[in-house]
Amino acid sequence: MNSIVKFLATSGLLALVFTGRAPAQAAPPAPNKNFHIYLCFGQSNMEGFPIRDAATWAELQKDVDPRFQLLAAVDFTPSDRSALKEARKAGAWYVAVPPLCRPDSGLSPVDFFGRTLVANLPKEIRVGVVSVAVAGCKIETFDKVGYQAEMAKWAPGDFKVNIAKQYGGNPYQRLVELGKEAQKTGVIKGILLHQGESNSGDKEWPNKVKAIYEDLLKDLNLKAAEVPLLAGEVVAKDQGGGTAGMNAIIDELPKAIPTAHVISAEGCTPANSLHFDPAGYRELGTRYAVAMIPLLGLKPLDRQPVIAPPRPAAPARGGRGRGQGAPPAAPAPATTAPGTPPPQA
Numbered sequence: 001m002n003s004i005v006k007f008l009a010t011s012g013l014l015a016l017v018f019t020g021r022a023p024a025q026a027a028p029p030a031p032n033k034n035f036h037i038y039l040c041f042g043q044s045n046m047e048g049f050p051i052r053d054a055a056t057w058a059e060l061q062k063d064v065d066p067r068f069q070l071l072a073a074v075d076f077t078p079s080d081r082s083a084l085k086e087a088r089k090a091g092a093w094y095v096a097v098p099p100l101c102r103p104d105s106g107l108s109p110v111d112f113f114g115r116t117l118v119a120n121l122p123k124e125i126r127v128g129v130v131s132v133a134v135a136g137c138k139i140e141t142f143d144k145v146g147y148q149a150e151m152a153k154w155a156p157g158d159f160k161v162n163i164a165k166q167y168g169g170n171p172y173q174r175l176v177e178l179g180k181e182a183q184k185t186g187v188i189k190g191i192l193l194h195q196g197e198s199n200s201g202d203k204e205w206p207n208k209v210k211a212i213y214e215d216l217l218k219d220l221n222l223k224a225a226e227v228p229l230l231a232g233e234v235v236a237k238d239q240g241g242g243t244a245g246m247n248a249i250i251d252e253l254p255k256a257i258p259t260a261h262v263i264s265a266e267g268c269t270p271a272n273s274l275h276f277d278p279a280g281y282r283e284l285g286t287r288y289a290v291a292m293i294p295l296l297g298l299k300p301l302d303r304q305p306v307i308a309p310p311r312p313a314a315p316a317r318g319g320r321g322r323g324q325g326a327p328p329a330a331p332a333p334a335t336t337a338p339g340t341p342p343p344q345a
Helices: 001-013 013-019 056-060 110-122 145-150 159-165 172-180 204-217 244-250 278-295
Strands: 035-042 070-071 094-096 126-133 186-195 229-232 261-262
Touching: 035 110, 035 172, 070 110, 070 172, 110 126, 110 186, 110 278, 126 172, 145 159, 172 204, 186 204, 186 278, 204 229, 204 244, 229 278, 261 278
Parallel strands: 035 126, 035 186, 070 126, 186 229, 229 261
Antiparallel strands: 070 094
């Protein structure tokens, strides 16, 4: 008899027998407010243009502060192409040694966005990023409603098909799933976008981005005033940008989304007419970070953010935006064990 009572007590069933109620479960740990999360999405420049030179890769992979973390969006295998020496599992945290998007991607603005933040934020704050990007895609690829219609236009042999498959066939949903996972240990502070080359000339682009932004806010239970959107320009006209005319449309984004901020790409050096080179990514990523720091309520850096200048007012346009955004708010790299949260500060 005693052994039965002991079993019921240790298994929690004794409380159920005498009270009719199951024992209370321990609440999950609260997210760490000092772990700042950023969701990043877009096309090839958000992936990062691949780097073929091993020496350049080795230099870029050195001395990443362990306070800068990556929540892997796909499985990574070591690759000669990237010189990545560690395997990564989708949904696990790692020190943010590039590449951050996928094993075959390259350096991106996200790298020096995160590095610049951790170098200038208080030491108790860590930065985590999620990167989901599809080279060559239109913004519609991330539309919660219209992504299937967009992907249906792709030919079976289109390289974008295989990229999307790595995200379960739905890049937007993968971003949301990883955002929810990140919220278990941290707090989402911003959303980064770099896209536009494949929508060049599309005047409805700001409204399409607005719809995606609002869906992300809703699906992740976020407030626009607390989670700004930072969008970077494409390779600029002064650098021979092949779609530089798109920047005039990108610069209209804050008119559609009051909490959006556009980061100028003027002077960011290119690898070709569509992609930045490592120095260009470094500069552009730094500009994202310089713009973000005062939005966190912290003292701006001495270096002024390079924000795209306002354009003349455009005629009002209709769009598929789902409501209005809120007004603007006044050591050596070490891998975290797969499947575990990053170390606490």
